[in-house]
Amino acid sequence: MKPIEMGHPASADKYQRILDAAVEVIAERGYFNSPVSAIAARAGVADGTIYLYFKNKDDVLRTAIDRTFGQFHEQVEERFKTVTDVRGQLEEIARMHLESAAVNRNMAILMQTEMRQSAKFIAEFSHKHLVRYIQVVREVVRRGQQEGIFRRDVSDGVVAHCLFGAIDELLSSAVFTGREYDAKATAAQVIDVVLNGIGTVGSG
Amino acid sequence: MKPIEMGHPASADKYQRILDAAVEVIAERGYFNSPVSAIAARAGVADGTIYLYFKNKDDVLRTAIDRTFGQFHEQVEERFKTVTDVRGQLEEIARMHLESAAVNRNMAILMQTEMRQSAKFIAEFSHKHLVRYIQVVREVVRRGQQEGIFRRDVSDGVVAHCLFGAIDELLSSAVFTGREYDAKATAAQVIDVVLNGIGTVGSG
Amino acid sequence: MKPIEMGHPASADKYQRILDAAVEVIAERGYFNSPVSAIAARAGVADGTIYLYFKNKDDVLRTAIDRTFGQFHEQVEERFKTVTDVRGQLEEIARMHLESAAVNRNMAILMQTEMRQSAKFIAEFSHKHLVRYIQVVREVVRRGQQEGIFRRDVSDGVVAHCLFGAIDELLSSAVFTGREYDAKATAAQVIDVVLNGIGTVGSG
Amino acid sequence: MKPIEMGHPASADKYQRILDAAVEVIAERGYFNSPVSAIAARAGVADGTIYLYFKNKDDVLRTAIDRTFGQFHEQVEERFKTVTDVRGQLEEIARMHLESAAVNRNMAILMQTEMRQSAKFIAEFSHKHLVRYIQVVREVVRRGQQEGIFRRDVSDGVVAHCLFGAIDELLSSAVFTGREYDAKATAAQVIDVVLNGIGTVGSG
DNA sequence: CATGAATGAGCGTTCATTCAT
DNA sequence: GATGAATGAACGCTCATTCAT
Numbered sequence: 001m002k003p004i005e006m007g008h009p010a011s012a013d014k015y016q017r018i019l020d021a022a023v024e025v026i027a028e029r030g031y032f033n034s035p036v037s038a039i040a041a042r043a044g045v046a047d048g049t050i051y052l053y054f055k056n057k058d059d060v061l062r063t064a065i066d067r068t069f070g071q072f073h074e075q076v077e078e079r080f081k082t083v084t085d086v087r088g089q090l091e092e093i094a095r096m097h098l099e100s101a102a103v104n105r106n107m108a109i110l111m112q113t114e115m116r117q118s119a120k121f122i123a124e125f126s127h128k129h130l131v132r133y134i135q136v137v138r139e140v141v142r143r144g145q146q147e148g149i150f151r152r153d154v155s156d157g158v159v160a161h162c163l164f165g166a167i168d169e170l171l172s173s174a175v176f177t178g179r180e181y182d183a184k185a186t187a188a189q190v191i192d193v194v195l196n197g198i199g200t201v202g203s204g
Numbered sequence: 205m206k207p208i209e210m211g212h213p214a215s216a217d218k219y220q221r222i223l224d225a226a227v228e229v230i231a232e233r234g235y236f237n238s239p240v241s242a243i244a245a246r247a248g249v250a251d252g253t254i255y256l257y258f259k260n261k262d263d264v265l266r267t268a269i270d271r272t273f274g275q276f277h278e279q280v281e282e283r284f285k286t287v288t289d290v291r292g293q294l295e296e297i298a299r300m301h302l303e304s305a306a307v308n309r310n311m312a313i314l315m316q317t318e319m320r321q322s323a324k325f326i327a328e329f330s331h332k333h334l335v336r337y338i339q340v341v342r343e344v345v346r347r348g349q350q351e352g353i354f355r356r357d358v359s360d361g362v363v364a365h366c367l368f369g370a371i372d373e374l375l376s377s378a379v380f381t382g383r384e385y386d387a388k389a390t391a392a393q394v395i396d397v398v399l400n401g402i403g404t405v406g407s408g
Numbered sequence: 409m410k411p412i413e414m415g416h417p418a419s420a421d422k423y424q425r426i427l428d429a430a431v432e433v434i435a436e437r438g439y440f441n442s443p444v445s446a447i448a449a450r451a452g453v454a455d456g457t458i459y460l461y462f463k464n465k466d467d468v469l470r471t472a473i474d475r476t477f478g479q480f481h482e483q484v485e486e487r488f489k490t491v492t493d494v495r496g497q498l499e500e501i502a503r504m505h506l507e508s509a510a511v512n513r514n515m516a517i518l519m520q521t522e523m524r525q526s527a528k529f530i531a532e533f534s535h536k537h538l539v540r541y542i543q544v545v546r547e548v549v550r551r552g553q554q555e556g557i558f559r560r561d562v563s564d565g566v567v568a569h570c571l572f573g574a575i576d577e578l579l580s581s582a583v584f585t586g587r588e589y590d591a592k593a594t595a596a597q598v599i600d601v602v603l604n605g606i607g608t609v610g611s612g
Numbered sequence: 613m614k615p616i617e618m619g620h621p622a623s624a625d626k627y628q629r630i631l632d633a634a635v636e637v638i639a640e641r642g643y644f645n646s647p648v649s650a651i652a653a654r655a656g657v658a659d660g661t662i663y664l665y666f667k668n669k670d671d672v673l674r675t676a677i678d679r680t681f682g683q684f685h686e687q688v689e690e691r692f693k694t695v696t697d698v699r700g701q702l703e704e705i706a707r708m709h710l711e712s713a714a715v716n717r718n719m720a721i722l723m724q725t726e727m728r729q730s731a732k733f734i735a736e737f738s739h740k741h742l743v744r745y746i747q748v749v750r751e752v753v754r755r756g757q758q759e760g761i762f763r764r765d766v767s768d769g770v771v772a773h774c775l776f777g778a779i780d781e782l783l784s785s786a787v788f789t790g791r792e793y794d795a796k797a798t799a800a801q802v803i804d805v806v807l808n809g810i811g812t813v814g815s816g
Numbered sequence: 817c818a819t820g821a822a823t824g825a826g827c828g829t830t831c832a833t834t835c836a837t
Numbered sequence: 838g839a840t841g842a843a844t845g846a847a848c849g850c851t852c853a854t855t856c857a858t
Contacts, residue, residue, distance in 0.1 A: 014842095030321050032236040036828060046844045048830075057828065118234040118317040127380060134377075141402075150402045154393060158374065162397050165373025166366035173338075173365055176331050189358060193366050197401030198345070198354045218818095239852055241820095250819040252855075261853065422821090438729050440644040444849060454823045456851075465849065526642040526725040535788060542785075549810075558810045562801060566782065570805050573781025574774035581746075581773055584739055597766060601774050605809030606753070606762045626839095647831055649841095658840040660834075669832065 015053045017043045019067070022060045027106035031061060031114045031122070058121050061114065068107050069129045072100055076136060086144035087195065093137060094167050094187035101171050102183055112172050134160050150195075159194070166190050219257050221247040223271070226264045231310035235265060235318045266329055269319060272311050273333045276304055280340060290348035291399065297341060298371050298391035305375050306387055316376050338364045354399075363398070370394050423461045425451045427475070430468045435514035439469060439522045439530070466529050469522065476515050477537045480508055484544060494552035495603065501545060502575050502595035509579050510591055520580050542568050567602070574598050627665050629655040631679070634672045639718035643673060643726045674737055677727060680719050681741045684712055688748060698756035699807065705749060706779050706799035713783050714795055724784050746772045762807075771806070778802050 021043035025034045036057050040047045054060045079092050101108035115126040138160040144150035150159075167190055174181050225247035229238045240261050244251045258264045283296050305312035319330045342364040348354035354363075371394055378385050429451035433442045444465050448455045462468045487500050509516035523534040546568040552558035558567075575598055582589050633655035637646045648669050652659045666672045691704050713720035727738045750772040756762035762771075779802055786793050 035826080047828090048845065049843060051829070052842065113320045116317050116320040118231070118313065119237060120234075123317075123380075144402075149404060151404055154397055154402060158393055159397060159402055161373045161377055162370035162394060165369035165371070165376075167369070169365045169369025169372065170362065172369075186362075189362050190366060193358055193363060193398065193401075195401050195403040197397070197399050197403075198348075198358060198363050199399040199401075200353060200355055240854080241852075244820095251821095251853090252819055253817085255854070256817070440729075443847080455849090456824065457822060459850065460821070521728045524725050524728040526639070526721065527645060528642075531725075531788075552810075557812060559812055562805055562810060566801055567805060567810055569781045569785055570778035570802060573777035573779070573784075575777070577773045577777025577780065578770065580777075594770075597770050598774060601766055601771060601806065601809070603809050603811040605805075605807050605811075606756075606766060606771050607807040607809075608761060608763055648833080649831075652841095659832090659842095660840055661838085663833070664838070 014043070014045055014049065018045065018050055018053055018060065019064050023064050023104075023106045023110055026061065026114060027109040031117065031119075061110075061122070062125055064107070065110070065115065065126070065129065068100070068104070068111075069132075072096065073132070073136075075100075086140050086147065086149055087191065089140045090137070090163065090195075091187050091191045093140075094163075094190050095183050097167050098171055098181065098186055099183040101175065102181070105175065108171065108175050112168075112175055130164075134164055137163055163190070163194055166194060218247070218249055218253065222249065222254055222257055222264065223268045227268050227308075227310050227314060230265060230318055231313040235321065265314075265318060268311070269314065269330070269333070272304075272308070272315075273336075276300065277336070277340075279304075290344050290351065290353055291395070293344045294341070294367065294399075295391050295395050297344075298367075298394050299387050301371050302375060302385065302390055303387035305379070306385070309379070312375065312379050316379050334368075338368055341367055367394070367398055370398060422451070422453055422457065426453065426458055426461055426468065427472050431472050431512075431514045431518055434469065434522060435517040439525065439527075469518075469530070470533055472515070473518070473523065473534070473537065476508070476512070476519075477540075480504065481540070481544075483508075494548050494555065494557055495599065497548045498545070498571065498603075499595050499599045501548075502571075502598050503591050505575050506579055506589065506594055507591035509583065510589070513583065516579065516583050520576075520583055538572075542572055545571055571598070571602055574602060626655070626657055626661065630657065630662055630665055630672065631676045635676050635716075635718045635722060638673060638726055639721040643729065673722075673726060676719070677722065677738070677741070680712075680716070680723075681744075684708065685744070685748075687712075698752050698759065698761055699803065701752045702749070702775065702807075703799050703803050705752075706775070706802050707795050709779050710783060710793065710795040710798055713787070714793070717787070720783065720787050724787050742776075746776055749775055775802070775806055778806060 018039065022034075022039045025039050025042050028034075029038070036050055037047050039060065040050050043050075050057075050060065054063065075096050076093060079096065080089060083089055083092050101111075114122060115130075117123065117126075134157075138156050141150060141156040141159045141163075145152045145156065167187075170181075170186060170190065173179070222243065226238075226243045229243050229246050232238075233242070240254055241251050243264065244254055247254075254261075254264065258267065279300055280297060283300065284293060287293055287296050305315070338361075342360050345354060345360040345363045345367075349356045349360060371391075374385075374390060374394065377383070426447065430442075430447045433447050433450050436442075437446070444458055445455050447468065448458050451458075458465075458468065462471065483504050484501060487504065488497060491497055491500050509519075522530060523538075525531065525534075542565075546564050549558060549564040549567045549571075553560050553564065575595075578589075578594060578598065581587070630651065634646075634651045637651050637654050640646075641650070648662055649659050651672065652662055655662075662669075662672065666675065687708055688705060691708065692701060695701055695704050713723070746769075750768050753762060753768040753771045753775075757764045757768065779799075782793075782798060782802065785791070
């Protein structure tokens, strides 16, 4: 609403403060155990204020997740301009995925929990985002197959899901145990496993 | 499947009916949109009856999940008595994982969704089950490494998570899209990818 | 729900107690100024109990009014079996209208106030009841015209509305000033005015 | 119609616009479903501006009704200067009543609905206006009785209420069904009914 | 054991009103 | 004067849980 952000400490960007508060509170307690009043309190605004910025409680969560995915996809696009080889691209995606979760651990928790909810409104928009992510991976894999770098006897879809699943599960485990990790090294490891396999020569 | 119930001798039937109803209803509507009264109605008992068998609503879900994991682990143990080679064991785990989800799709939905509720819930309860699962895989991997069948330069933990994540994600995708799959073939594919990698010779 | 009413003083017919409380409270404060909690408190039940007996707040008001009109129409039908002359019937309707308001003054207030509300849900079902009432009067008037007892040069509809309006307004005035009245005498007066007019001979 | 406003010299315009907007919006949606913000929007002013001109939301409605009644009574007084016979005066009141409702249908809706809100509101405020109206009619009737034109054996109060009620109910019916009517002709009909009665000679 | 009526805390949301600008 | 962002009390309604029968 106010185009020029002036940095007033107290009244500054309530919109963002509400989003941050929501991510924090929901990561801690879960969406359905997070009353709007708790989010408002954390953001330092009145309950009603939430509804000046968002249509309803759903909308807050949706917006927070949408923005995170939006940023992630922007990053990926940007990065793909300079890294163009398939293996590099897969490593970059894995790294950015792991890194963004390390940067915003609350959001990572949210992704690991609330996005899997079967509650209709969550399921619908979450699915959309995941599908898009998988799609990106899938296209890289397909290109790798065309270039003869990847085997053609496994479906690109299966590979994409395996890759995403592997990364996501490593992340999940780190998030829930509170373990720290090196995004770049971990990314390299996953890609190594999926590209080269864990079998010693001749085991296949 | 119908062992002699301990502690609910006369009413093992109702106990089980409530669990089944809970899984059904929660899979359809989500935990927070499933009133106890809906579960009771589906089970054909009075609302209050649920509290004769379970401490509270959480307890019903928790028990349902516990039992499913329990059965899964029993199956795995049983199977490992006859299948002893590492590759075979990994394939069996993957197959049983995918198969049990196909057999009881409602429970599969629950695992993909409600099991990953709020950080608290997953941290305190679900995580325990996943850790145990991962542990089993990990031991197989470790044995493979000792036997020289698997590379020793990647951590068994990472491999275990990658394997579990890959299977789980394929499953998740199938559950959400409603796609049918052949558990054995799909299991073979995943194991193939993770053991042999997707890179063509020399790409690694 | 309990077919045989056993007269337990405390738990007896909550349904009726809620209806009575609603009529009381709404008569005092108006529908929109009567929180469900106030109705529940007056009825001596918990807020949630209202929803065991009624779909929602609207439903309580609607039911109360429906029942009153239902009883009124039953009375009218019953009475018309023995009183068959048109003048007598008009007097009976007027008397019963005024009497039922005297018997249940709160309901009378409700009719004079809440039934005129433009709020959609009220307007719709109120209109239905009023139309039915007018219709009954109209038919009596029409019969009087056919029998040559009433003038044929004024529309039955206009006469019906005049009659209803006259009675209703006398009632309204009595209700709001708290004045007592003799239903039979008042009814006779109204009918006298509308049948014979107030003009002295030759004034028309 | 645009006298020089006292007390709001520069902003008579906004004052009136708010009143008009309130009448419009409340007629459409009902008082309790008309947020102040909706009235402000319709008037083309900010929400807060309403509170510069009116004490609160109630005050806006009250003022709108007050002014309408004021204008009506001015009209009646003015008209009574030239029409002095009792029958003529009754016809004029009825006509003006019906006409003003036809001219400003929104206000008519308000009178038929919102004016009759909760007992308190009507008792304390609206009733005053109705009493004044009735009083005027009553005096005309009384004069008619003194002049021997009207019967003396029916109370002037009863007659006044009958007359007002009849007109009001005809109006109400027209408003709710959206029917158009000829104010003068309708007024004549009502007066005819009440003065001459509907009975044929000898029926009384 | 089993019931289901009853409870009441707690939720998401609205909106009359205020007040810093 | 005029604004409209902000407030927070209040609402209608749900539902996990209890307990008299």
